[in-house]
Amino acid sequence: MSEFKTVRGMRDLLPEEARIMRYIENKARRTAELYGFKEIITPVVESYELLSAKAGEEVRSRMFVFKDLGNRNVALRPEFTASVARLVATTFRTEPKPFRLFSVGSNYRYDEPQKGRYREFWQSNYELMGSNRPEADAEILLLTDSLMKAVGLKGYKFKVGHVGVLRGILAQENVEDKVQNAVMQLMDKKQYEDAFRMVEEAGMSQKGVKVLRKLVELKGDKVFDVVEEMKSCVEDYEKAVKATENLSEILKLISESGNKINMTVDAGFARGLEYYTGIIFEVYVPDLDIALGGGGRYDRLIELFGGEPTPAVGVAHGIDRIMLSLQSQKTKPDLDEEKTVMVIPIQEELKTEALKIAQTLRSAVMMVELEVMGRKMVKALEDADRRGISYAVIVGEREFKEGKAVIRDLKKREQSTVEIGKIQESIKK
Numbered sequence: 001m002s003e004f005k006t007v008r009g010m011r012d013l014l015p016e017e018a019r020i021m022r023y024i025e026n027k028a029r030r031t032a033e034l035y036g037f038k039e040i041i042t043p044v045v046e047s048y049e050l051l052s053a054k055a056g057e058e059v060r061s062r063m064f065v066f067k068d069l070g071n072r073n074v075a076l077r078p079e080f081t082a083s084v085a086r087l088v089a090t091t092f093r094t095e096p097k098p099f100r101l102f103s104v105g106s107n108y109r110y111d112e113p114q115k116g117r118y119r120e121f122w123q124s125n126y127e128l129m130g131s132n133r134p135e136a137d138a139e140i141l142l143l144t145d146s147l148m149k150a151v152g153l154k155g156y157k158f159k160v161g162h163v164g165v166l167r168g169i170l171a172q173e174n175v176e177d178k179v180q181n182a183v184m185q186l187m188d189k190k191q192y193e194d195a196f197r198m199v200e201e202a203g204m205s206q207k208g209v210k211v212l213r214k215l216v217e218l219k220g221d222k223v224f225d226v227v228e229e230m231k232s233c234v235e236d237y238e239k240a241v242k243a244t245e246n247l248s249e250i251l252k253l254i255s256e257s258g259n260k261i262n263m264t265v266d267a268g269f270a271r272g273l274e275y276y277t278g279i280i281f282e283v284y285v286p287d288l289d290i291a292l293g294g295g296g297r298y299d300r301l302i303e304l305f306g307g308e309p310t311p312a313v314g315v316a317h318g319i320d321r322i323m324l325s326l327q328s329q330k331t332k333p334d335l336d337e338e339k340t341v342m343v344i345p346i347q348e349e350l351k352t353e354a355l356k357i358a359q360t361l362r363s364a365v366m367m368v369e370l371e372v373m374g375r376k377m378v379k380a381l382e383d384a385d386r387r388g389i390s391y392a393v394i395v396g397e398r399e400f401k402e403g404k405a406v407i408r409d410l411k412k413r414e415q416s417t418v419e420i421g422k423i424q425e426s427i428k429k
């Protein structure tokens with residue numbers, strides 16, 4: 001049989017990576033608790049119709065789609081938002097609002113594999129549903145900032161835009177939804193000239209095209225100045241003006257919250273997912289030119305799925321990419337360095353005793369490995385040392401007869417003989 005490999009775009013996460021991934025996941029979980037989000041677990045497999053409804057062409061064309069054995073058209077989830085919206089449109093339909101829902105898990109997109117882009121990746125996802133107020137948007141941005149801080153990332157920056165500005169202009173220019181979606185996809189990929197051509201062909205006025213051209217040039221860190229410029233640029237487009245006011249209000253809330261968040265406003269910023277209606281944002285670090293997280297407001301998805309009209313805003317963070325940037329910033333997560341113990345029976349007949357000691361230590365919440373290879377003591381110690389174990393408990397006949405065992409501190413290379421009942425106490429010391 002040929003040698004098996006992982007499928008292209010799929011990865012094994014080895015213990016060191018898995019540990020960092022779980023560390024980030026735990027921080028994400030803690031952040032959810034701090035902001036009042038409750039966890040829900042939704043299926044990896046959902047109906048294709050649900051997942052594709054508002055995913056946008058870019059994500060839709062990269063879904064893992066298949067027929068299950070019951071001939072249903074299904075897909076692996078490329079994100080969480082559609083599943084959460086489904087739940088709120090159905091099971092939670094009559095529950096009191098708002099909902100603060102958190103999910104963490106794997107997602108699947110048939111992206112071209114490269115650094116930070118995988119076909120299976122992990123997200124921590126937060127949806128705040130039921131409020132159309134700017135404080136809800138501010139909460140989602142602040143939550144994202146809290147998580148980035150909590151994992152120890154440095155120099156990250158938010159890129160912020162507002163879909164309502166762009167769509168406001170397009171709608172007033174009578175550009176139909178389907179074309180609007182295609183234009184947003186092009187803008188997301190920064191193919192601005194193609195986007196301008198498309199709106200011209202759709203009958204947009206020269207004035208409208210000029211406004212769009214101006215908008216894509218408008219960006220900067222002086223966020224309130226940029227938003228003011230945006231507002232005057234779109235002054236003849238009522239909905240777009242309202243959108244800039246909404247953006248300004250959200251940014252004001254954030255800046256007055258006492259948190260210093262590094263932000264840049266980019267008026268021509270668009271995102272690939274089609275459901276957005278309001279503020280959109282992504283988070284970047286200087287050394288990686290792919291987003292570590294992204295989100296925004298989407299006020300119409302839940303009613304599209306047959307639920308009550310429910311305004312909503314949310315975000316998803318790419319756990320794999322956060323891990324990558326921690327590595328490239330050489331930030332070592334403050335993983336709890338717990339003491340680990342290896343229990344080694346010297347004689348075959350003492351293996352039951354060794355097992356008993358291991359169990360006693362485990363019930364005192366110590367991380368214990370039992371020597372299971374039948375190795376001689378020297379070999380077993382070498383192996384424990386190589387793998388960074390802190391202590392070896394050596395169970396030998398001579399000491400055992402006196403109710404004792406040897407504890408060896410593998411870091412300091414010291415050892416002492418202690419009573420079996422006191423092993424745990426002396427290691428904890």
Ligand code: HAM
Binds near residue numbers: 111120123127321
């Ligand atoms: P998204 O921007 O498509 O948004 O994905 C969010 C994050 O997932 C990205 O910023 C990135 O860190 C990570 N990600 C996406 N694709 C990949 C990939 N192929 N490999 C590694 N990481 C990846 C959403 O998914 C929306 N559901 C966010 C949202 C929630 N909007 C409202 N609520």
